[in-house]
Amino acid sequence: MTGGSSSSCGACKFLRRKCTTECVFTPYFCYSQGAQHFAAVHKVFGASNVSKLLMKIPMQNRSEAAISISYEALARMQDPIYGCVAQILALQQQVSQISLR
């Protein structure tokens, strides 16, 4: 992707920088809520950490990694104490309750 903020991905929109063809975030934050989700990712993980993490993952898996990272970040913003671990605990409880029936 080239050009200014109007054609920038959600990450570059949030970071107020020009989106280039080298931008690692472009394919994964180019949707209407991309900038909003990236804001959470940036706050919780840091753009640099996520960039490094994505670069180490094979290209075909990066989209799912970006989704799971966004999911964790949004959960941590909603619940700063437990983040998405709250869901794991609730689901584990649900499984044990259903199993006891």
Add this chain to the structure above:
Amino acid sequence: MTGGSSSSCGACKFLRRKCTTECVFTPYFCYSQGAQHFAAVHKVFGASNVSKLLMKIPMQNRSEAAISISYEALARMQDPIYGCVAQILALQQQVSQISLR
């Protein structure tokens, strides 16, 4: 906590710095695997992000927050694509399978 590395918390041991009474990590990374767990936390979230996050949480909830953050970080190190979201997906599948019986 005062003094050099021998009495430092796991975070300060990993960061090779002196642990002071102001160290936000001391109460939560002072166990045998503290430095190892903090290494994952540092790599995935960044020490600064976690410090900011802990400081915003009431003191009585910080221990559980540190545990859930460590949990997420270790899961992401083990599974860079899905992290602990893999567990959420597996548990959701388990719940729906049990419910169908």
